[in-house]
Amino acid sequence: MHNHHFPMAFPILFLLFICLPFSSAKLNVNYYKTTCPDFEKIVRENIYTKQSSSPATAPGILRLFFHDCITDGCDASILISSTAYNPHAERDAELNLSLSGDAFDVIVKIKNALELACPGIVSCSDIVAQSTRDLVKMVGGPFYPVRLGRKDSLVSEASRTDASLPTTKMTxxxxxxxxxxxxxxxxxxxxxxxxxxxxxxxxxxxxxxxxxxxxxxxxxxxxxxxxxxxxxxxxxxxxxxxxxxxxxxxxxxxxxxxxxxxxxxxxxxxxxxxxxxxxxxxxxxxxxxxxxxxxxxxxxxxxxxxxxSVHGVKTGNKGEVRSRCDQFNHIPN
The missing domain is CATH 1.10.420.10 (Peroxidase, domain 2)
Incomplete structure (x- = not known):
């Protein structure tokens, strides 16, 4: 006997996709399953080692993650160092000067390990998102799934931060x-x-x-x-x-x-x-x-x-996978 309900399934599925913001629809928790199977393990082990020796890492990364995401999406724009070409990168915004060195260090360490394991595959923004979740969990907070597949920003400007971040003196x-x-x-x-x-x-x-x-x-x-x-x-x-x-x-x-x-x-x-x-x-x-x-x-x-964690993410050619978290792959013209 044939099923009259079958064709209905398609329009409903299609509607579900329309409701998802398009960019985060491309992200998924298994993004690196085949391209970098040790991704989770490498992040977790480095986080554990760092947090055990410097307890300021967890709040440091949590803050870094928030400052990055609320500014113009979770795109690792906060990790870029200022250069002659880009003299006022986000990291140097007044409100970011107090971000913890431990947080930047552990991201670099994880990136280096991942570049050895699966070169050119894992974005810095995915490292930040995954590390944040692992640290929250490690210090007693709740677990939540992290969808992966973010690309790293092609822009980093201090001025965007000041406009986005709340400060302690505001009403x-x-x-x-x-x-x-x-x-x-x-x-x-x-x-x-x-x-x-x-x-x-x-x-x-x-x-x-x-x-x-x-x-x-x-x-x-x-x-x-x-x-x-x-x-x-x-x-x-x-x-x-x-x-x-x-x-x-x-x-x-x-x-x-x-x-x-x-x-x-x-x-x-x-x-x-x-x-x-x-x-x-x-x-x-x-x-x-x-x-x-x-x-x-x-x-x-x-x-x-x-x-x-999926706010304002860049996917496809809207971003890149940086080979170093603190610099763009190509010097902007």
Whole structure:
């Protein structure tokens, strides 16, 4: 007997493809299965070695990944070094100067290993995406699938970064706009901010909350007084030593958990932007949810990271597979 339903399957399948953003439709988790079968293993082993010896790697890579992706898509444009031909590369943008050396180092190390195993195959942007996921998992965060097949950018300009990245001094309206203009929801923004559960922030980013806050108060009254006192000690010489920093999550700085949200509600967030996340009516309910339900945070973080990891990706001839992550294959004319 013949099946009358059969022809219907095609239009439905076709519709599914139309709904996927075209660029990410070409990506898939098995992209290197035949061309570079050791890809996952090489990334994982290098990440494990680096993270074990320098715990700042995980937050460093997470930040590098976010700064790269939110600027003009996940395309490794942030890894390009400035040259005479391209004097203001993204890496040298004011907001990227504090990115961790450990993060750049481990990407280079992985790239070198992959160039030996399968030369010219794996893009730097795929290395960044995969390393980020592996590190999030390694420090206790959720697992999420990473689709692969990104190409590396042919452009890298510092000016694009300043226009895209949120800063700690912005109002909540301004911060929200940085995300919504890139098609991320407020919920995704709050979940992604949970990345502050690991890593540290340099004193200059929050010095205005602990020194000469106002005419009547030396410290910001919304900051927990004990934390403020501790930060004043840590940061007392920060103007002479710009590397002075404090952990974002004072309770479990090395573990990916929901403590950041609990801290925010107790006045233990380092940044003004952390504080307003806990008071703004658009974001507070999410902060409260994530503070009491780690599973909800992990789920939303994983989904947001998966979405961020395919944001603005370049495929086909829109990009290239760089042979060195810090330079384009051809010097632009």
């Amino acid at each position: 909540m309206d301004e911060i929200i706009k940085k995300f919504t203009v890139k098609n991320f929801t407020i919920k995704e923004m709050v979940a992604l901010t949970g990345a502050h559960t690991i890593g540290f922030t340099h004193c200059k980013e929050f010095s205005d909350r602990i020194f000469n806050y106002s005419k009547t108060s030396e410290i910001d009254p919304t900051l927990h007084p004990k934390l403020a006192a501790g930060l004043r000690k840590v940061c007392q010489n920060y103007t002479n030593d710009p590397s002075m920093a404090a952990f974002n999550d004072v309770r479990s700085p090395g573990k990916f958990d929901n403590a950041f949200f609990q801290n925010v509600l107790k006045g233990l967030g380092l940044l003004t932007s952390d504080y307003i996340l806990g008071v703004d009516p658009r974001t507070r309910p999410l902060v409260e949810l994530y503070a009491k339900d780690e599973k909800a945070f992990f789920q939303d973080f994983a989904k947001a990271m998966e979405k961020l």
